[in-house]
Amino acid sequence: MKNQKKADICLILEGTYPYVEGGVSTWTHELIDTQEDKTFHILSILPREGEVTHKFSFPPNVVGHTDLRLQNLKKTGIRHARSLKALEGPLNNLTVGRAHLNDMQHVMRILGQFNTRPGEYELLDSEEAWELMESMYEASFSESSFLDYFWSWRAIMGGLYSILLSPLPEAQVYHALSTGYAGLLAARAKLETGRPVMITEHGIYTNERRIELASADWLEENFSRSLTIDDTRLSLRDLWMDAFTNYSRIAYEAADEIITLFTGNQKAQLADGATPEKLKVVPNGIDVERFAKIRRTPHERPTIALIGRVVPIKDVKGFIRTCAMLKEHLPDLKAYVMGSREEDENYAHECEEMVRHFSLEDVVEFTGQVAIDEYLPKIDLVVITSISESQPLVILEAGACGVPCVATNVGACAEMILGASDEQPRLGAGGAVVPLSNPAATAEAVYTLLTDRDYYKSCAEAIRQRVTLYYSKEQQHIAYDALYSTWMAAQTEAKRAEG
Amino acid sequence: MAGIGFVIQKLTKKDDLLGVFRAYTHAAMASTGPWLFTVLALIGITQFFTSSDPTDLNADFGYDNFRIVVIYNFAFSLVLSAPVFMIVTRYIADEIHKKDVTNTPSVMLGSLILLYLIQLPVVGWFYMFYVDFPLSMRIAAIVNVFMITSVWALAVFLTALKDYFAVSVAFAVGMITAALSAQFLKDSYGEAGMLNGFSFGLAIIVFTLVAKIFSEYSYRLDRPFAMLPHFRKYWELAVGGIFYNAAIWIDKWIMWFAPEAIKLPSKMVMYPDYDSATFLAYLTIVPALATFMVSVETHFFERYQRYYDDILGHMPLRRIRENQQRIIDSVLASARNFILVQGVIAFLAILLAVEIINLCDMVYTQIGMFRFAVLGAFFHVLLLFELIALSYFDSRKLVMRIQIVYFFANTLLTLWSLNQGFPYYGMGYFMASMLTFGLATFLLFTHTRKLTYHSFISNNNAIIT
Numbered sequence: 013m014k015n016q017k018k019a020d021i022c023l024i025l026e027g028t029y030p031y032v033e034g035g036v037s038t039w040t041h042e043l044i045d046t047q048e049d050k051t052f053h054i055l056s057i058l059p060r061e062g063e064v065t066h067k068f069s070f071p072p073n074v075v076g077h078t079d080l081r082l083q084n085l086k087k088t089g090i091r092h093a094r095s096l097k098a099l100e101g102p103l104n105n106l107t108v109g110r111a112h113l114n115d116m117q118h119v120m121r122i123l124g125q126f127n128t129r130p131g132e133y134e135l136l137d138s139e140e141a142w143e144l145m146e147s148m149y150e151a152s153f154s155e156s157s158f159l160d161y162f163w164s165w166r167a168i169m170g171g172l173y174s175i176l177l178s179p180l181p182e183a184q185v186y187h188a189l190s191t192g193y194a195g196l197l198a199a200r201a202k203l204e205t206g207r208p209v210m211i212t213e214h215g216i217y218t219n220e221r222r223i224e225l226a227s228a229d230w231l232e233e234n235f236s237r238s239l240t241i242d243d244t245r246l247s248l249r250d251l252w253m254d255a256f257t258n259y260s261r262i263a264y265e266a267a268d269e270i271i272t273l274f275t276g277n278q279k280a281q282l283a284d285g286a287t288p289e290k291l292k293v294v295p296n297g298i299d300v301e302r303f304a305k306i307r308r309t310p311h312e313r314p315t316i317a318l319i320g321r322v323v324p325i326k327d328v329k330g331f332i333r334t335c336a337m338l339k340e341h342l343p344d345l346k347a348y349v350m351g352s353r354e355e356d357e358n359y360a361h362e363c364e365e366m367v368r369h370f371s372l373e374d375v376v377e378f379t380g381q382v383a384i385d386e387y388l389p390k391i392d393l394v395v396i397t398s399i400s401e402s403q404p405l406v407i408l409e410a411g412a413c414g415v416p417c418v419a420t421n422v423g424a425c426a427e428m429i430l431g432a433s434d435e436q437p438r439l440g441a442g443g444a445v446v447p448l449s450n451p452a453a454t455a456e457a458v459y460t461l462l463t464d465r466d467y468y469k470s471c472a473e474a475i476r477q478r479v480t481l482y483y484s485k486e487q488q489h490i491a492y493d494a495l496y497s498t499w500m501a502a503q504t505e506a507k508r509a510e511g
Numbered sequence: 512m513a514g515i516g517f518v519i520q521k522l523t524k525k526d527d528l529l530g531v532f533r534a535y536t537h538a539a540m541a542s543t544g545p546w547l548f549t550v551l552a553l554i555g556i557t558q559f560f561t562s563s564d565p566t567d568l569n570a571d572f573g574y575d576n577f578r579i580v581v582i583y584n585f586a587f588s589l590v591l592s593a594p595v596f597m598i599v600t601r602y603i604a605d606e607i608h609k610k611d612v613t614n615t616p617s618v619m620l621g622s623l624i625l626l627y628l629i630q631l632p633v634v635g636w637f638y639m640f641y642v643d644f645p646l647s648m649r650i651a652a653i654v655n656v657f658m659i660t661s662v663w664a665l666a667v668f669l670t671a672l673k674d675y676f677a678v679s680v681a682f683a684v685g686m687i688t689a690a691l692s693a694q695f696l697k698d699s700y701g702e703a704g705m706l707n708g709f710s711f712g713l714a715i716i717v718f719t720l721v722a723k724i725f726s727e728y729s730y731r732l733d734r735p736f737a738m739l740p741h742f743r744k745y746w747e748l749a750v751g752g753i754f755y756n757a758a759i760w761i762d763k764w765i766m767w768f769a770p771e772a773i774k775l776p777s778k779m780v781m782y783p784d785y786d787s788a789t790f791l792a793y794l795t796i797v798p799a800l801a802t803f804m805v806s807v808e809t810h811f812f813e814r815y816q817r818y819y820d821d822i823l824g825h826m827p828l829r830r831i832r833e834n835q836q837r838i839i840d841s842v843l844a845s846a847r848n849f850i851l852v853q854g855v856i857a858f859l860a861i862l863l864a865v866e867i868i869n870l871c872d873m874v875y876t877q878i879g880m881f882r883f884a885v886l887g888a889f890f891h892v893l894l895l896f897e898l899i900a901l902s903y904f905d906s907r908k909l910v911m912r913i914q915i916v917y918f919f920a921n922t923l924l925t926l927w928s929l930n931q932g933f934p935y936y937g938m939g940y941f942m943a944s945m946l947t948f949g950l951a952t953f954l955l956f957t958h959t960r961k962l963t964y965h966s967f968i969s970n971n972n973a974i975i976t
Contacts, residue, residue, distance in 0.1 A: 137974065142964045149828060157825030162967055 019053035019075050020500060022183035022201070026057040026194040030068040036189060036214055039296070041068050046489040050496055051075045053181045057193050060084055060170075080178045082193060083170030086131030093138035098122050100144055107168060107251055108152045111258035113265040116196075117203050120176055135173050136166055145169075156248055164248050168255050176200055184503045185210065185496060188263065191217040191284075192256060195263025202266035206506075208499035211263055212271040212294075215402050216280040221256045225249050261285035269495060273403040274424030275432065293432075294495075295424065296403055297488035300480050302385075303412035309389040314462045316393045317348040319384060319406045322360040326351075327397040327420075329366055333451035334397065334458065336370040341459055345375050348391070352381045388413055392468075393461055398422055399448055407443075408483045411475035416443035416468065418457045431478060442475025548666075550793040552686065553582060553786070575773075576648065577693075577705045579781050584656040586760045587637075591630050592663050593756040594742075594749035595622055600667050601745050602738035614737055615728050619668050619721075621735030626660050642777045651706040658713035665720035677723050685716030751911035755898075758918035762925040762940040763789065769929055769936065771876075785936060788877040791867070792884030795860050796892040799853040803896055806845045814838050815903060822966070835962050842900065842959065849893060857889040876933075883937030890944035897951040901958065905970045909954055917947040 023029075023044070029037040044052050053076040058064060060083040070077065102118040105111040123130060135141055145165050153161050175196045187210040188198035195211055202209045226249075264270055264286035271292045272278060278291050316335075320326045328349060335347045353360035360378075367376045379387070384406070394410040394417040401423035408428065410417060419425035429443045444457035461468050599622045606612050638644065638652045666678060689712020696704035742749055763786055766772065772782035818834040860867065861882045868878055894917070901910050924946075925939030958965060968974055 137968050139961070139964060142968065146828065154829065155827050158828040158831055159822055159825055161828075 019181070019183045020050040021047075021185045021187055021496060022053040022055055022181050024055045024057070024186065024188040024194040024197050026190050026192055027059070028189070029056065030054065030066050030070065031056060031058070031064040033067050037068065039214070040189060041071075043489075043492060044074060045071045046485075047493060047496060048073055050500075053078070053183050055080060055181060055197070057082060057175075057197070076181055078179070078181055080174065080197070082174050083167060084174055085135060085170060085177065086129060088128075088131045088133060090128075091133050091138070092127055092130070093134050093140050094126065096122075096135070096140050096144040097147075100147060103144075103169070104148060104151065106172070106258050107148070107255045109254075109258075111262060113199060113203070113262050116176075116199060116262050119172075120200070120203060123173070123176060129177060130173075132170075136170060153248065153251065160248050161251075164251055168252070172196070180204060183207070185499045187212065187496075188267075190214070191260040191263045192221070193259070195267075196259045199262045199266035207503055208269075209267045210269045210271065210495065210499065211267045213277065213281065214273060216277055216284075218253075218257050218260050218284055219280060222253060225252055257284060264290070268499065271495070274427045276423060276427065277402075292495075294488060294491045295428075295483055296405060297483045297485040298405055298408045298412065298479070300412045300484045303388070303409050304476075304480070306385060306388050306413040308414065311390045313344045313346040314342055314393075315346040315348070315391050316395050316458060316462075317350055317387065317391045318395050318397065319348075319350045319410075320396070320398070320404075321351040321355050322349060322353045322363055322378070323356045324359055325398060325400050327399050327449065328359070328363045330397040330449055330451050330454070331395060332363060332366045332370065332372065332376060334395070334454045335372055335375055337451060337455040338458060339370075339372065339375055342462065347372075347376045348379050348387065349376065350379045350382055350384070350387060353378060384409060388415065391415055393418060393443075393458060395454065395458060396420060396425060397449075397451075397454060401425060403428070407475075408479050411442055411479040411483075414472040414476045416461060416471035416475050418444045418446060418454060418461065420448050420454075421445050422448065428478070428483070429475070431474075432482075435478075435482075439478050439481075440474040441471055442478055443471050548662075548682065550790050553585065554790045554794065555686070555690065575775060575783075576644075576702045576777060576779075577709075578783070579775060579777075579779050580648075580652045580655065580706060581709065582781060582786060583637075583779065584634075584652065584659050586763070587630065587634055588656055588660040588663060590753060590756045590760060591633060592626050592660050593752035595626050595629065596663055596667055597748040597752035598741045598745060599664070599738050601748055602741050603668060605741075612728060613731065614734060615668065616724055617731065617733050617735040618738050619665070619724055620732065621738065622664050622667075623661060624735070626664055627657060630656060630660060642779055644777050645703070647700075647703040648706070651703040651710065655706050655710045655713075658710045658717060661717045662713055662720075665717060665724070668720070668724055678720070681716050681719040681723070685712045685714075685719070688712040688715050745907060747907035747911040751907070751914040754911070754918040755914040758914065758921050758943075761918060761922050762943075765922070765925045765929055765939075766936065771933065784874065784877045785880055787871075787873060788880040788937070789884040789887075789940070791871060791873070792860070792881055792888045795856050795885055796853065796888050798856060799849055799892050802852055803845075803849065806848065810841050810845060811838070811900075814841050818962075819966075822963075828963075831963055835959070838962065839956075839959050842955070845896075846893075849896065853889050853892065857885050860885045879934060880937040883941045887937065887941035887944045890941070890948040894944060894948040894951050897948070897955045901951075901955060904958065904962065904965060906958060906965060907970075909958060913947060913951045913954065916950060917943065920946050 023040065025036075025040065028034065029040040048071070050073065052074045054070070054074055055078045057080045060081055064079075099119060099122055102111075102115040102122075105115040106119070126134065145162070148165065149156075149158065149161050171193060175193055180197075180201055182205075185208045186198045186201040186205075188194040189212050191211060191213060195217070198209045198211060201207065261284055264281065264284065267286075267290060269292055270281060270286050270290045271294050272281065273293065273295050275293055278286075278293070281291060282288065316338075318326065318328065318331045322328050331347075331349065335345065338345050349363070364378065367373060388410060391410070392415065394406060394415055396404060396407070396417065396419035398404070398420055399422065401420075403424035404419075407417045407419065407425065411428070417425075417429055419429060426445045429445055430441055431439055444461065446453040446457050461471065599618065602618065603612075603615065606614065634653055634656045638649045642649075644652070689709045692708035692711045693705045694708070696708040698704075700707070763782075766782045766785045767780045769782055769785070771784065772780055774780045814834065814837045818831070818838055821830055821834055864878050864882050864885075865875075868875065868881060873881075894913075898910055898913060901913075920943035921940060923939075924943045928935040928937070928939035928942075931938075
């Protein structure tokens with residue numbers, strides 16, 4: 013923890029910047045870099061233990077940095093245990109019920125009644141805490157493994173308390189880059205300071221946790237759910253999932269502005285309790301100029317490309333099947349698979365087998381990870397067969413240099429290819445959107461685009477225009493600049509009104 | 512992907528609950544071994560080498576010197592080696608739990624070195640500078656204390672490894688040799704000869720045990736002081752151990768300053784009447800010790816294991832509570848049995864005190880002390896069971912506190928009884944044992960009622976460290 017000068021914006025990050033490389037971290041670094049007239053305080057939420065190293069060096073407008081270790085509570089020599097019975101109601105709402113911002117406020121008020129800031133002993137280790145845990149267990153989980161409940165309860169409560177009790181840096185605007193613990197901290201900032209709170213969600217936090225929990229085999233179930241249909245007993249997975257869902261709802265309730273990359277995500281946000289008037293889309297943008305400069309070079313074979321890692325989620329096998337169907341009608345087709353094969357070597361191997369099986373050795377070529385700029389000149393069409401995506405930038409990068417795209421209807425693909433529902437004037441289709449896991453439909457769309465010259469040209473033009481108009485980096489930066497300025501001004505105004 | 516959901520997994524995996532309990536159970540048994548051995552050896556020596564006429568001090572100087580040195584050496588070595596004894600016991604139990612005992616011979620050598628280093632300053636000063644002895648006697652006394660200490664240290668290793676038979680045989684052969692050679696050397700070499708003869712018998716025990724340990728494990732000298740970090744981790748065991756052993760001796764030490772005690776020309780003091788009366792009283796608890804072992808093995812252990820197995824087997828709290836009740840029932844049933852058995856024995860011993868004293872060739876002035884000591888031993892042994900039971904639950908701090916209380920209770924009440932005069936001699940030990948037993952009973956039941964809380968929180972290494 014360093015020095016702390018009051019910042020304009022406190023960015024709240026969970027498990028990402030500046031310690032973990034990846035999409036959100038790169039995005040954050042760029043955001044700070046481009047908003048150079050504003051100062052930032054970085055609050056990184058980290059797991060309880062484990063070494064971390066900086067993967068990014070802070071731009072000069074980062075004026076403060078705080079690490080918040082989850083579940084890391086004050087360890088006191090002097091113990092002030094007191095009954096925690098009052099916490100049971102709001103905590104039950106937060107874990108197995110349907111929680112609202114006032115439940116969190118309720119918890120904060122009770123924690124405030126301790127003479128000194130309560131620590132690990134008072135909240136987790138005391139007999140009073142034990143009674144609270146037993147009581148919560150009996151109420152909803154009396155048939156579940158007590159051992160697993162115990163650790164889950166400690167982890168969930170420890171996480172919650174550490175968010176509620178850690179020092180909160182001062183800033184004019186609080187901006188969380190996910191819901192979950194980051195959103196929870198933003199909600200606390202709202203309750204404590206009344207200042208504006210923004211949330212930007214790239215992926216939907218609750219969806220990501222749901223996937224993670226579904227594959228967590230450490231949560232053992234003792235009872236068989238198949239015996240009765242109307243089994244209302246809760247499993248420990250429900251405990252975790254309900255807690256995360258509640259955290260999202262609380263964060264949405266506290267937020268003044270909820271931003272995501274594309275409208276598709278908003279359905280999930282609305283389902284988790286966000287109100288429509290707070291929702292806003294700010295898509296990610298690309299360096300349009302860089303890609304617009306790339307000149308297409310004449311080539312003989314009609315060429316398509318799947319640009320992405322060779323992993324199941326990208327459905328590379330579906331792409332190969334599409335190629336097999338296309339080859340019958342377009343014998344001189346060329347298809348690149350551009351992306352790393354190292355992440356799932358088994359899958360990559362199976363894909364290569366499939367290519368041999370369909371005798372596509374002459375058609376499909378695995379290039380490995382390559383610079384997209386070098387290949388774009390000879391690619392006619394980008395194909396995305398993924399079963400899950402958020403906002404794949406490759407559609408925009410190809411689009412900027414006039415390459416249309418055929419993509420499955422996932423994430424922001426339809427919005428980028430066909431235009432947002434409120435696009436004015438309508439620019440038209442920049443390619444085609446096809447159903448998931450349907451090689452025949454994909455093949456047909458690709459065939460049409462590659463054979464109908466006029467249609468192809470109109471798509472190329474539409475996607476180029478759309479990218480230039482709506483998906484440039486500058487627009488993304490202007491949008492955030494405007495958001496920050498608006499909320500900072502609102503805060504200044506509120507302060508003045510207070511006198 | 513933002514988020515740190517992965518922490519969840521790490522936290523739930525920490526199932527450090529059971530820890531080393533199971534291995535520790537058997538090791539805890541070992542703590543009663545030295546006590547019994549001491550009692551038997553001292554009674555044997557007091558009876559075997561007692562002076563024929565207690566009023567004629569000059570007649571049997573050599574015997575008294577021999578006896579007093581042995582008693583002092585048992586006291587020195589039990590109290591001073593207690594911390595090492597407790598820590599090494601725990602270390603070996605941990606190693607067995609981890610299924611890696613390759614380091615055992617090294618740690619055995621390391622412990623011996625450590626024990627000698629701790630005792631040398633005290634014993635060296637005492638025999639070389641404080642008491643007035645010929646040089647041969649000084650050296651024999653120091654050799655003897657090291658032999659006694661070695662026997663303790665080695666017994667820890669063998670009992671922890673559960674080879675009861677080898678230990679018993681070694682002890683029997685050694686003690687018979689000790690008695691015979693002490694008797695044999697008495698005439699030619701006097702008091703120092705007796706002491707060396709006794710040490711020779713102990714040496715037989717020591718070397719047999721060393722050989723046994725080396726034959727059981729491949730010899731490899733590597734990290735002999737690997738148990739040292741345990742002193743920091745389990746400091747309560749070390750502190751508790753020293754207080755408990757001092758508590759056992761403090762009433763004797765205080766009584767050595769009674770007006771009726773004798774002061775030898777060597778400046779050493781003792782009160783043979785009190786000592787032999789209490790040692791004899793200790794013998795009354797042997798049947799209770801035996802029933803305790805059986806009861807633990809058959810009743811308690813099975814329930815105890817079930818309790819922890821079900822926790823780790825992901826059972827719901829309802830089942831854990833049922834198991835907890837079964838443990839409480841077992842403790843209550845056992846307590847009732849012990850109190851009954853031991854009560855009858857104590858009652859008979861008190862009733863037949865005169866006959867027993869006569870039978871053992873002791874004097875009538877010891878009758879009162881013997882009766883108090885029998886009552887004291889009755890509560891003492893029950894207290895010991897409670898301490899062992901609490902050790903099973905790994906509540907080290909609680910055990911340590913009770914041991915400290917026992918020490919101070921015995922100190923203060925023995926001082927009080929000494930002050931009250933001869934009829935009260937022995938009452939201090941009795942009252943201290945009774946009061947501490949009362950306290951320990953209360954704490955044991957409070958603890959068992961909150962067993963699940965303590966198992967998960969206060970005695971859970973995954974949380975308190």
